[in-house]
Amino acid sequence: MHLLLIGPPGVGKGTQAARLRQALGVPHLSTGDLLRRHVAEGTPLGAAAAAHMRRGDLVPDGLVTAMALDRILGPSSASGVVLDGFPRTLAQAEALDTALTGHGRRLEAVLHLTAPEQTLLRRLTGRRTCAGCGESYHLDTRKPRTPGRCDTCGQRLVQRGDDTEETARARLAVHAEQSRPLLARYRLAGVLHEVDGSADADDVTRRLLAVLAPHPVR
Numbered sequence: 001m002h003l004l005l006i007g008p009p010g011v012g013k014g015t016q017a018a019r020l021r022q023a024l025g026v027p028h029l030s031t032g033d034l035l036r037r038h039v040a041e042g043t044p045l046g047a048a049a050a051a052h053m054r055r056g057d058l059v060p061d062g063l064v065t066a067m068a069l070d071r072i073l074g075p076s077s078a079s080g081v082v083l084d085g086f087p088r089t090l091a092q093a094e095a096l097d098t099a100l101t102g103h104g105r106r107l108e109a110v111l112h113l114t115a116p117e118q119t120l121l122r123r124l125t126g127r128r129t130c131a132g133c134g135e136s137y138h139l140d141t142r143k144p145r146t147p148g149r150c151d152t153c154g155q156r157l158v159q160r161g162d163d164t165e166e167t168a169r170a171r172l173a174v175h176a177e178q179s180r181p182l183l184a185r186y187r188l189a190g191v192l193h194e195v196d197g198s199a200d201a202d203d204v205t206r207r208l209l210a211v212l213a214p215h216p217v218r
């Protein structure tokens, strides 16, 4: 099954995508994670993307689309993928549809997670991420057993550069503007499902799986 998690920064796309990957047995593709890896490794793509990401702006379509489609059309995603953070613009959505159609595939479900802005800001500014394995924590709602250290690999927890309140607000504004035409497109195509992302993470997972239940996993 090819499905897309869409929603504002901090709504829980990454958290839920990891759970759906386990539940459905398909890979999770996060363009944010891929881009952060390019930045950390100092690749030409990372160098071109870094300033946009620091400001909370989108990385230009031309840079992101090729990177994302390469993974989406690769053998590991042949039986499906949970997309997290791509597509984010109409141009990216069109490129994705064309590419999937060309491979006899299609986006079967688009899950739109929502939550109030105050909730999103609390989640973003309190998020801490493992510098080693990337596992995500939160200062209030998902504390590690040892403060500042990852439960899984023991590496130190860091704050993402774009999780300051100022940049988080900029990211929320970009999302509000860019997502409107995307949501309209998927609503018209009959694949859009709205899910309340403000509940406890287990509840959100249950709701997502309930929405997906009528879709056969292939």
Ligand code: AP5
Binding pocket: 007, 008, 009, 010, 011, 012, 013, 014, 015, 016, 030, 031, 032, 033, 035, 052, 053, 056, 057, 058, 059, 060, 061, 064, 084, 085, 086, 087, 088, 089, 092, 123, 124, 126, 127, 128, 136, 137, 138, 141, 142, 162, 171, 197, 198, 199, 200, 201, 202, 204
């Ligand atoms: P990206 O990494 O995709 O960031 P984002 O969309 O802003 O989303 P986040 O990762 O911040 O939040 P999330 O919804 O995944 O929430 P999470 O599960 O972590 O993109 C970063 C940047 O890369 C962009 O700004 C852009 O520059 C660039 N980029 C990426 N893709 C691009 C594209 N296609 N085109 C152009 N540019 C692109 O949860 C957040 C926190 O809340 C965590 O601490 C978590 O533990 C906690 N939490 C989650 N769920 C719950 C819950 N239900 N209850 C309580 N706490 C919760």
